[in-house]
Amino acid sequence: MSIRPPGWPPASVTEGSCEQVPPRWATLTVISMLALVNAENVEALLVDGERVVALGSEKRVLARKPRRVIDLNGAHIYPAFADRHAHLSILAVQATTLDLTRVGSLDDLAEAIRGFDGPVVLGRGWDESRWGGEVPDRTYLDSVERRRPVVLVREDGHVAVLNTKALDIYRPKGDVDRQRGLVYEEAVSSVMKQIPMDRERGVREALTAVVREGIVELHDMGMSVSWWKTLMDAEPCIEIRAYFHTDWDALPEGHGNLRVAGLKVFADGSVGAGNAAFSTPYADGRTVKPFLTRARVHELARKAESMGLQLAVHAIGDEAVRTAVEGLRGTPGHRVEHFEFVPDGYLEDTSLLEHVEICMQPNFLKWASPGGLYETRVGSEWAGKCNPIGALHGRVQLTFGSDCMPLSPRYGIRTVVNASCPHQRLCMEDALSHYIRAPLVEGGEASFIVTDGTLPDCEILTTIFRGRAVYMRGDIRKTLIIHKCIM
């Protein structure tokens, strides 16, 4: 017998998101689970309000006399994800602009520009390593589009290319190569600020994309005060911790699920943009120094500490990583973001890293393969040594984030599980342990995802945050069989 209670799941939760939160699953039992990380022989899970109150065999859980039973019909359950390095503004821009993350050639790029409907062609997500390394420039863009301004931001956000029309209209300030139409860092934001967009729609769609990926906790690493206001109005139903890219005295207040966590600063740029700081020269002979001194990092960390906030230092090249780690010495509990190229000595003696939290991006391993972006820019030795996640696991305070490249914990887990070098690779369980909000335990928070198979090669059917469904895939009703109280 299987009876679906009238009106449940409510029609409004189909393809639901933060806007469409269904009634709290006051008491439910999920049965027929096949997989649950960190627990063996778990067949069922009993949720009461925000908590998991029982976990174990079906018999044991049913003995707690649940009011409702939901048969997952063979689906799997995992703890919900925490993406500890992402950018909601990037996702919002992506949602309302030209998505270039799947463009695989310059011809495809041209076609995408021509096919975009709108007065300004704002695109995001190109990566020249997908088509052999030729960076699109002003002349190329002019050959494709002269009438409308074209602004295309690289996947890493550190560099953008503009056509002549866009250069004339937006007049970017800062690091600008007008000849090639390339603008870097602050110059990218000076252009972006001038392009009108529907921020409300962008934020709503970004939050929908987040819960669709099974993410219930997101650390935004570069929030601005104006985006924060839009986010406050959207009232996200998941936890957002924001690290602002602004001055201390400009920090706003948090509210509800929105927390002001700290400040984000840059010790360098990225390998893709050619401004990550290494102790050795790039393949073309250039050397890049860190953007900050150790003393400056230390001063910022002390200030954060005095305000009860956390400092997050972006550091990719080994020289920047050393600056961040040494600058944070004496102020425990701050973060280093990316940590891709580890300075000599740290892997051998990880006690040197005890005072920092390290947030890495397993998906960045996609640039480490032979002949890939990292090898081309900084040589095969560095490429082989980058992102030593396997070597750091269990020895440092490690968490994962996607940096929206792409926004997908499943993609990151798949990448690190399949990494070719043992010092970069993790097993599925270890990879997942760095990407979850909290393990599912009795008495713990009921935040989990329902999937149609085992991670990472599966689809996410439902995302639950503190006992509430914040996302349900459209066809979920065919999967769930909901019984009325059977006890």
Ligand SMILES: [Zn+2]
């Ligand atoms: Zn980032």
